[in-house]
Amino acid sequence: MLPASxxxxxxxxxxxxxxxxxxxxxxxxxxxxxxxxxxxxxxxLDFPHWDNSAMDGYAVRYADVQGCSAxxxxxxxxxxxxxxxxxxxxxxxxxxxxxxxxxxxxPSGADTVVIQEETTRDGDRVSILSPPRSNAFVRHQxxxxxxxxxxxxxxxxLAAPDIAVLAAAQVxxxxxxxxxxxxxxxxxxxxxxxxxxxHPGQIVDSNQYALAALVASAxxxxxxxxxxxxxxxxxxxxxxxxxxxxxxxxxxxxxxxxDYDYVDRILAELGATLHIRAVAVKPGKxxxxxxxxxxxxxxxxxxxxxxxxxGLPGNPVSALVSFWRxxxxxxxxxxxxxxxxxxxxxxxxxxHELRSDGKRETYFWGQLYLADGEYEFxxxxxxxxxxxxxNLAQTNGLAILPVGHTRVAAGEExxxxxxxxxxxxxxxxxKV
Ligand code: AMP
Ligand code: MG
Numbered sequence: 001m002l003p004a005s006x007x008x009x010x011x012x013x014x015x016x017x018x019x020x021x022x023x024x025x026x027x028x029x030x031x032x033x034x035x036x037x038x039x040x041x042x043x044x045l046d047f048p049h050w051d052n053s054a055m056d057g058y059a060v061r062y063a064d065v066q067g068c069s070a071x072x073x074x075x076x077x078x079x080x081x082x083x084x085x086x087x088x089x090x091x092x093x094x095x096x097x098x099x100x101x102x103x104x105x106x107p108s109g110a111d112t113v114v115i116q117e118e119t120t121r122d123g124d125r126v127s128i129l130s131p132p133r134s135n136a137f138v139r140h141q142x143x144x145x146x147x148x149x150x151x152x153x154x155x156x157x158l159a160a161p162d163i164a165v166l167a168a169a170q171v172x173x174x175x176x177x178x179x180x181x182x183x184x185x186x187x188x189x190x191x192x193x194x195x196x197x198x199h200p201g202q203i204v205d206s207n208q209y210a211l212a213a214l215v216a217s218a219x220x221x222x223x224x225x226x227x228x229x230x231x232x233x234x235x236x237x238x239x240x241x242x243x244x245x246x247x248x249x250x251x252x253x254x255x256x257x258x259d260y261d262y263v264d265r266i267l268a269e270l271g272a273t274l275h276i277r278a279v280a281v282k283p284g285k286x287x288x289x290x291x292x293x294x295x296x297x298x299x300x301x302x303x304x305x306x307x308x309x310x311g312l313p314g315n316p317v318s319a320l321v322s323f324w325r326x327x328x329x330x331x332x333x334x335x336x337x338x339x340x341x342x343x344x345x346x347x348x349x350x351x352h353e354l355r356s357d358g359k360r361e362t363y364f365w366g367q368l369y370l371a372d373g374e375y376e377f378x379x380x381x382x383x384x385x386x387x388x389x390x391n392l393a394q395t396n397g398l399a400i401l402p403v404g405h406t407r408v409a410a411g412e413e414x415x416x417x418x419x420x421x422x423x424x425x426x427x428x429x430x431k432v
Contacts, residue, residue, distance in 0.1 A: 035176035046142035059110035073127035113137035155338025177336035183246035253314030283386035348375025368397030369428035
């Protein structure tokens with residue numbers, strides 16, 4: 001059985017990210033949130049666009065004011081008023097100043113701003129009462145960013161701050177990767193949908209719903225192919241359809257060693273290369289990872305598209321944990337993100353004792369809080385059996401016990417993987 005960290009790096013090595021030319025599209029900034037930039041953006045505007053004032057005051061020539069004091073103020077003629085959005089019309093000559101407001105363009109001739117508080121005004125004349133530093137309160141053109149240099153790099157996920165930068169740089173559209181398509185199928189003759197009558201012995205297909213939500217929140221497009229019974233022919237047809245249409249396939253169930261676990265055999269029959277059959281994790285031990293080559297329009301015979309197939313365990317807790325631990329990093333790399341594929345792991349105190357047999361990397365699901373600025377993990381109440389789906393609700397963290405570790409005492413520090421970012425970490429309500 002493969003150790004978890006080796007499985008993760010093997011999986012990441014198998015991922016062929018979306019293709020810069022074939023898999024990119026242009027979107028308007030209003031639709032760019034959460035999309036991944038496919039090409040570097042180079043701006044054509046300097047920041048600031050021109051020299052401007054950082055304060056309300058007077059634009060002056062430093063040479064005119066450098067020796068002034070409250071006793072011997074420099075008295076200057078005000079030749080112009082420069083509000084925001086106005087282009088100065090006059091050059092400030094020796095002995096002159098311009099009234100200027102925050103953000104306004106500096107007039108030519110002036111090199112320094114004297115803040116209003118250091119002046120007194122009398123009609124069209126201003127007295128400067130103390131000498132500023134040379135160039136004080138002037139934001140110089142291109143001081144923050146120079147046109148023609150990289151503004152945002154390819155492979156980053158666009159969020160509000162990036163979109164603000166692009167808008168300010170007058171970049172109204174961006175080239176982003178298309179959303180990866182992830183086919184989902186639930187295998188199991190016992191499965192019925194949540195809206196169908198449940199007969200004795202049947203089980204509701206929760207995986208399709210949970211995985212679709214996870215795929216969508218990872219920025220990808222779920223393609224739900226429904227329930228497939230444990231029969232070789234329908235299963236083969238469904239898997240063939242999935243690999244023909246998607247960039248990644250997630251099936252759940254049928255990868256264990258039971259009599260009806262056909263998935264691995266069918267993958268081999270369909271020409272897959274099987275890379276992983278099981279990983280030393282708990283829950284989630286049976287995990288099949290395979291790849292298929294597909295000849296898409298625009299691909300060469302030497303460089304076909306590579307489809308990654310995950311056969312997740314059917315057990316709902318195991319399926320989710322496997323997604324967070326192994327599928328999500330692969331999906332992040334596939335989608336064009338240039339870094340930060342792996343889950344975020346923080347250190348925090350476990351509120352409860354945690355026990356494992358130490359044989360496999362073990363995950364405990366529960367809630368991650370902030371308490372007095374430190375992370376605190378509360379394992380879910382009730383049984384942490386992988387068959388107990390019900391106490392998974394509101395999970396936002398998985399405490400991890402590495403192989404060889406059998407116990408974390410209550411109050412002891414433990415690694416916690418942040419999961420389900422939709423369920424954000426909250427301040428723990430301390431009861432008094
Ligand atoms: P399997 O991996 O196919 O042996 O399934 C393991 C357990 O998970 C069995 O109890 C299945 O009934 C259950 N299971 C399989 N697929 C699903 C699913 N899509 N949703 C909920 N439970 C499932
Ligand atoms: Mg099954």
